[in-house]
Amino acid sequence: MPxxxxxxxxxxxDEEFNARTTKAQALLxxxxxxGMLLMSEQDVRYFTGFHTLFWxxxxxxxxVFVPANGKPVAVIPEIGAELMRRSWIDDIRTWSAxxxxxxxxxxxxxxxxxxxxEGAKIGVMKGHETQLRMPLGDWERLMAGLPELEIVDxxxxxxxxxxxKSPAEIDKLGHICAIGSAAFGKLPSLIHEGMPLExxxxxxxxTAISLGADxxxxxxGAADQGGYADVISPPSQRPLQRGDVLMLDSxxxxxxxxxxxxRNWAIGPASDDAKQAYDVLxxxxxxxxxxxxxxxxxxxxxxxxxxxxSEMDSSGGDIGRLGHGLGMQLTxxxxxxxxxxxxxxxxxxxxxxxxxxxxxxxxxVHEENIVVGKGPARLLSSRAASxxxxxxx
Amino acid sequence: MPxxxxxxxxxxxDEEFNARTTKAQALLxxxxxxGMLLMSEQDVRYFTGFHTLFWxxxxxxxxVFVPANGKPVAVIPEIGAELMRRSWIDDIRTWSAxxxxxxxxxxxxxxxxxxxxEGAKIGVMKGHETQLRMPLGDWERLMAGLPELEIVDxxxxxxxxxxxKSPAEIDKLGHICAIGSAAFGKLPSLIHEGMPLExxxxxxxxTAISLGADxxxxxxGAADQGGYADVISPPSQRPLQRGDVLMLDSxxxxxxxxxxxxRNWAIGPASDDAKQAYDVLxxxxxxxxxxxxxxxxxxxxxxxxxxxxSEMDSSGGDIGRLGHGLGMQLTxxxxxxxxxxxxxxxxxxxxxxxxxxxxxxxxxVHEENIVVGKGPARLLSSRAASxxxxxxx
Numbered sequence: 001m002p003x004x005x006x007x008x009x010x011x012x013x014d015e016e017f018n019a020r021t022t023k024a025q026a027l028l029x030x031x032x033x034x035g036m037l038l039m040s041e042q043d044v045r046y047f048t049g050f051h052t053l054f055w056x057x058x059x060x061x062x063x064v065f066v067p068a069n070g071k072p073v074a075v076i077p078e079i080g081a082e083l084m085r086r087s088w089i090d091d092i093r094t095w096s097a098x099x100x101x102x103x104x105x106x107x108x109x110x111x112x113x114x115x116x117x118e119g120a121k122i123g124v125m126k127g128h129e130t131q132l133r134m135p136l137g138d139w140e141r142l143m144a145g146l147p148e149l150e151i152v153d154x155x156x157x158x159x160x161x162x163x164x165k166s167p168a169e170i171d172k173l174g175h176i177c178a179i180g181s182a183a184f185g186k187l188p189s190l191i192h193e194g195m196p197l198e199x200x201x202x203x204x205x206x207t208a209i210s211l212g213a214d215x216x217x218x219x220x221g222a223a224d225q226g227g228y229a230d231v232i233s234p235p236s237q238r239p240l241q242r243g244d245v246l247m248l249d250s251x252x253x254x255x256x257x258x259x260x261x262x263r264n265w266a267i268g269p270a271s272d273d274a275k276q277a278y279d280v281l282x283x284x285x286x287x288x289x290x291x292x293x294x295x296x297x298x299x300x301x302x303x304x305x306x307x308x309x310s311e312m313d314s315s316g317g318d319i320g321r322l323g324h325g326l327g328m329q330l331t332x333x334x335x336x337x338x339x340x341x342x343x344x345x346x347x348x349x350x351x352x353x354x355x356x357x358x359x360x361x362x363x364x365v366h367e368e369n370i371v372v373g374k375g376p377a378r379l380l381s382s383r384a385a386s387x388x389x390x391x392x393x
Numbered sequence: 394m395p396x397x398x399x400x401x402x403x404x405x406x407d408e409e410f411n412a413r414t415t416k417a418q419a420l421l422x423x424x425x426x427x428g429m430l431l432m433s434e435q436d437v438r439y440f441t442g443f444h445t446l447f448w449x450x451x452x453x454x455x456x457v458f459v460p461a462n463g464k465p466v467a468v469i470p471e472i473g474a475e476l477m478r479r480s481w482i483d484d485i486r487t488w489s490a491x492x493x494x495x496x497x498x499x500x501x502x503x504x505x506x507x508x509x510x511e512g513a514k515i516g517v518m519k520g521h522e523t524q525l526r527m528p529l530g531d532w533e534r535l536m537a538g539l540p541e542l543e544i545v546d547x548x549x550x551x552x553x554x555x556x557x558k559s560p561a562e563i564d565k566l567g568h569i570c571a572i573g574s575a576a577f578g579k580l581p582s583l584i585h586e587g588m589p590l591e592x593x594x595x596x597x598x599x600t601a602i603s604l605g606a607d608x609x610x611x612x613x614g615a616a617d618q619g620g621y622a623d624v625i626s627p628p629s630q631r632p633l634q635r636g637d638v639l640m641l642d643s644x645x646x647x648x649x650x651x652x653x654x655x656r657n658w659a660i661g662p663a664s665d666d667a668k669q670a671y672d673v674l675x676x677x678x679x680x681x682x683x684x685x686x687x688x689x690x691x692x693x694x695x696x697x698x699x700x701x702x703s704e705m706d707s708s709g710g711d712i713g714r715l716g717h718g719l720g721m722q723l724t725x726x727x728x729x730x731x732x733x734x735x736x737x738x739x740x741x742x743x744x745x746x747x748x749x750x751x752x753x754x755x756x757x758v759h760e761e762n763i764v765v766g767k768g769p770a771r772l773l774s775s776r777a778a779s780x781x782x783x784x785x786x
Contacts, residue, residue, distance in 0.1 A: 010630075054625040056611050056644065057724040059522050059717070079713060082623040097713045098728055100521040126529035128493040129452050136519035136532070137546060153530060206602050209595060214627075217610055218449050230475040232447040234607075237403075251449065320472060320490045324452070331450040335491055 007212065008171040010255045014088040016166060017049055021072060027157050028068055028123065034115050035067040036123030036154050037108070039133045042328040043125065043158060047072045049087045051256050052080070060097040061104055061134040065111055075107045105138055109145050116146035127155030129333055159333040163325055164347050169257065170371055173326065173349050176213065176254035177261070177369050177380035183208040183216075183252070184263045185382070188391040193242060193267065197223055197235040200246070208252045218251030218330055221262070226271045227362035231355075242268030242392070247365060251330040258330050260351050261367040261381045266390045277312060277358045278388035281366035284308035284354035285384075288323065288336070292350060292370055292377040298340040305336070305354045313356035323353035326369055348372045349380070400605065401564040403648045407481040409559060410442055414465060420550050421461055421516065427508050428460040429516030429547050430501070432526045435721040436518065436551055440465045442480045444649050445473070453490040454497055454527040458504055468500045498531055502538050509539035520548030522726055552726040556718055557740050562650065563764055566719065566742050569606065569647035570654070570762050570773035576601035576609075576645070577656045578775070581784040586635060586660065590616055590628040593639070601645045611644030611723055614655070619664045620755035624748075635661030635785070640758060644723040651723050653744050654760040654774045659783045670705060670751045671781035674759035677701035677747035678777075681716065681729070685743060685763055685770040691733040698729070698747045706749035716746035719762055741765045742773070 024047070028036060038044055041055040044064045055062075063075040074084050077097035084092050093107050115122060126132070132139060143151070165173065183204060190203040201219050208216040222228035223238070223246040231249060240246065249262035264278060284305045291304035305322045321340075325332035326349045334342035336353070344350075353367040366384065370377040417440070421429060431437055434448040437457045448455075456468040467477050470490035477485050486500050508515060519525070525532055536544070558566065576597060583596040594612050601609040615621035616631070616639040624642060633639065642655035657671060677698045684697035698715045714733075718725035719742045727735035729746070737743075746760040759777065763770040 051627055052625045053611050053613050053627065056722075058524065058722055059724045059728075060713075077713065079625060083626050098521065098730065099713070100732065103521070124529070126533075128491065128496070128528060130528050131451065132525035132529045132532075135521060135523050135548075136517070136525045137548075139525075139529075140519075155528075155530075202602060202607075205608065206599050209599050209602070214595075215598065215608070215610065215612075217608065218446050219608075220446050232445045232472060233476050234444055234446065320453075320470065320492070329449075329451055331452050335452075337491065339493065 007254070008168070008175055011051070012049060012168055016168060017047060017088050020161065021047055021066060023161055024066055024157070025068060028066070031123070031152065031157070032121060033068070033123050033152060033154070034120035035065055038064045038066065038125065038158070040125070040131065042162070045256065045328060046162060048074060048084065048089050050074070050080070050084050052083055054080070061138070063104055063108060073111060075104050075111065103138060105142050108142055112146050112149060116149035119148045119150070121150040121152050123152050123154030123157065125155045125158055126153045129159070130155055162327060163333055164345050165327060165349050165371070166347070169327065170347060170349065172255050172257040173259070173369070173371070174380050176252055176257055177259040179208060179212045179254065180250055180252045180259040180261060181382035182211050183213070183250070184248070187248065187263070188265065188389070191240060191391065193392050194239045196237045196239050198237055200240065200248070201235045204248055204250065208250065212254065213252040214254050216250060216252045218260070219248065221246070221248040223247070223267070227274050227277070227359060227364060229361050229363060231363065231365055240267050245270065245274050245364070249365065249367065256328055258326060258328070259369055259381065260326055260330050261369050262365055263384055264364065264366065264388060266388050267392050268390065270388050270390060273359050274364070275388050277356060277364040278366070280308060280312045281354050281356060281364055282384065282386050285352050285366050285368055288352035288354065289368065289370055289377050289379070292344060292352065292372050294344055294346050294372060294374065296344050298334045298336045298342045298344070299338055301344070302336045302338055305352070309354055309356050312358060315357055322355065323351040323367070325349065326351050344372050346372055346374055400647070401561070401568055404444070405442060405561055409561060410440060410481050413554065414440055414459060416554055417459055417550070418461060421459070424516070424545065424550070425514060426461070426516050426545060426547070427513035428458055431457045431459065431518065431551070433518070433524065438649065438721060439555060441467060441477065441482050443467070443473070443477050445476055447473070454531070456497055456501060466504060468497050468504065496531060498535050501535055505539050505542060509542035512541045512543070514543040514545050516545050516547030516550065518548045518551055519546045522552070523548055555720060556726055557738050558720060558742050558764070559740070562720065563740060563742065565648050565650040566652070566762070566764070567773050569645055569650055570652040572601060572605045572647065573643055573645045573652040573654060574775035575604050576606070576643070577641070580641065580656070581658065581782070584633060584784065586785050587632045589630045589632050591630055593633065593641070594628045597641055597643065601643065605647065606645040607647050609643060609645045611653070612641065614639070614641040616640070616660070620667050620670070620752060620757060622754050622756060624756065624758050633660050638663065638667050638757070642758065642760065649721055651719060651721070652762055652774065653719055653723050654762050655758055656777055657757065657759065657781060659781050660785050661783065663781050663783060666752050667757070668781050670749060670757040671759070673701060673705045674747050674749060674757055675777065675779050678745050678759050678761055681745035681747060682761065682763055682770050682772070685737060685745065685765050687737055687739050687765060687767065689737050691727045691729050691735045691737070692731055694737070695729045695731055698745070702747055702749050705751060708750055715748065716744040716760070718742065719744050737765050739765055739767055
């Protein structure tokens with residue numbers, strides 16, 4: 001049973017960044033690439049340790065180039081230089097940003113022009129679950145200035161590395177999952193009939209932070225008579241009522257790593273439908289956890305859950321998948337879906353997240369967080385009760 | 394003096410979205426555009442009201458097309474359909490996402506092919522402070538399928554609309570600024586010598602949420618002897634010590650709108666340098682507030698602040714600007730910088746944010762939030778004390 005025990009160390013040893021970079025460079029060499037240009041918060045952090053909330057400002061782009069050999073090179077706004085200098089990186093090139101006419105583009109050009117002149121290939125992440133975290137116009141301008149540079153999609157390369165967590169990453173994920181579990185454990189004592197849903201969310205968020213979360217940026221859910229119809233809404237002012245099913249889904253963070261799991265409660269007596277939906281999802285979750293073994297694929301995991309879900313709902317639902325990877329992002333690769341043949345490996349951290357539709361437009365979700373082991377998966381979240389818990393008798 | 398009074402209504406009336414759309418369509422017509430394709434959280438929300446924390450998951454792209462006439466069209470993952478149906482939008486096209494092979498691309502193609510066949514022009518945001526919130530590979534694939542469609546950058550068009558806030562937006566911004574002010578007001582009573590900076594941040598975050606903030610996603614700052622050297626770091630475990638200058642910068646949110654201002658405190662007696670830096674910045678802020686009048690430009694505002702800052706520091710600093718717009722994002726257009734000739738208009742909400750370097754690698758920042766009026770600007774944050782406040786005597 002996870003508990004909120006002593007926090008792990010913040011940050012990582014330089015060796016960890018060195019190991020990540022070395023692994024990436026072996027894959028770059030296999031692909032014949034002279035390096036890769038990264039620009040998302042998580043990819044920059046993965047290779048440098050550069051960790052700041054400042055990414056919330058969309059104003060400035062940030063770049064890291066991982067060369068075929070040697071340490072990554074940072075090309076960043078001057079405002080981040082002091083923080084980046086505390087990392088393991090040596091080569092830090094800065095400009096005074098924002099500079100709409102040249103936000104790092106000439107610095108990138110200086111770095112990449114020699115590679116372009118050789119007709120080299122470099123990697124950029126341009127595939128599923130990625131975004132271009134720089135203005136599209138700047139990207140087009142950069143490419144126009146590097147006419148011989150060939151761009152290769154390295155989405156799979158980087159996501160493949162990030163999917164398998166290090167022991168230090170798993171410690172952080174375990175810590176925030178334990179905090180999330182403790183916060184969910186306290187929730188029944190914090191809520192009462194008539195409490196507006198907005199206040200339920202507020203109480204959860206404050207509780208998670210008071211228990212040690214750095215923040216609880218993702219707190220969503222719903223409550224309504226006999227069940228809920230939507231799982232991504234902000235809270236309403238509607239007061240909790242007897243006969244509601246309440247669901248809270250939370251991504252809390254610690255040192256830049258997320259938990260992501262949810263809990264359901266019946267406010268007073270629950271309908272038979274809601275109890276049955278909960279039972280089916282609890283068993284589907286169990287089937288998912290049992291299927292989460294090295295060698296199985298995400299598709300296998302999906303099929304194991306879908307088989308149980310089909311006892312009550314054979315529609316396939318509209319969520320699109322039944323769980324995903326977890327780490328520096330609330331949702332990461334892979335996807336537990338029929339289309340995803342990713343092979344599970346030891347030390348992948350995953351959400352197991354079956355859902356189903358029932359009644360008249362209602363739905364239910366259920367979610368746990370696990371780490372794939374050599375044998376059975378290990379729960380990072382405290383397993384939910386096997387029957388829909390009734391609060392406020 | 395702002396107080397945390399009753400909260401405004403959440404959300405907006407349909408008329409507001411209609412007015413925003415009508416204004417945008419007048420500008421589209423002037424530019425000869427058949428519409429514009431938007432995909433960032435804030436731009437989608439601006440025209441539809443679609444408001445969810447689910448954007449934190451990078452998995453799914455979301456699209457809104459604002460046509461030359463009529464209501465916007467949503468092209469979104471099915472998981473968001475229920476929430477989007479509560480908006481003023483009628484035409485909602487969905488797919489079961491994630492679907493790596495076709496994440497909305499064929500739906501977008503269906504929508505835009507008739508325009509491509511006519512050789513029409515549509516707008517996309519590809520300029521300063523924008524990002525492409527979809528995979529670059531998908532964008533390239535979409536464009537390859539629409540060979541006659543001409544893409545025009547509409548960054549200025551959309552940012553120009555969003556810069557000037559409606560009365561309802563200003564109410565939300567005023568509410569969260571009042572909550573932020575109240576939280577900063579409580580901070581001295583929450584901290585003590587020896588408290589680790591991480592705990593100072595945690596106390597601030599919980600206080601802001603308890604006072605009514607939906608969240609406090611951006612809480613950064615620093616504390617060190619005589620001043621601090623960096624303003625974007627996560628907190629350390631270092632205990633507060635006599636002789637420190639503590640700075641906390643916070644973006645708290647309410648109903649999807651941000652405050653963004655900071656405060657400084659001396660822990661015990663302050664050095665003369667720190668007191669002088671504070672005084673210079675307080676007066677630079679005053680000069681900035683006074684210069685924030687319709688007809689002046691952001692450059693004028695920058696110059697007014699820079700003139701005062703130069704009493705102590707003529708380096709120009711490494712922040713890149715002395716404030717910015719504020720709204721659904723922690724930082725929005727415009728920029729108070731020598732390069733930004735944007736003319737100030739009534740109902741722009743701005744941060745006034747002078748900074749300077751002093752001593753041996755130290756810096757200080759100071760920030761208030763204002764709304765530009767017909768006459769003098771109105772403070773949304775409670776003005777900081779005119780002398781560096783000393784806490785923990």
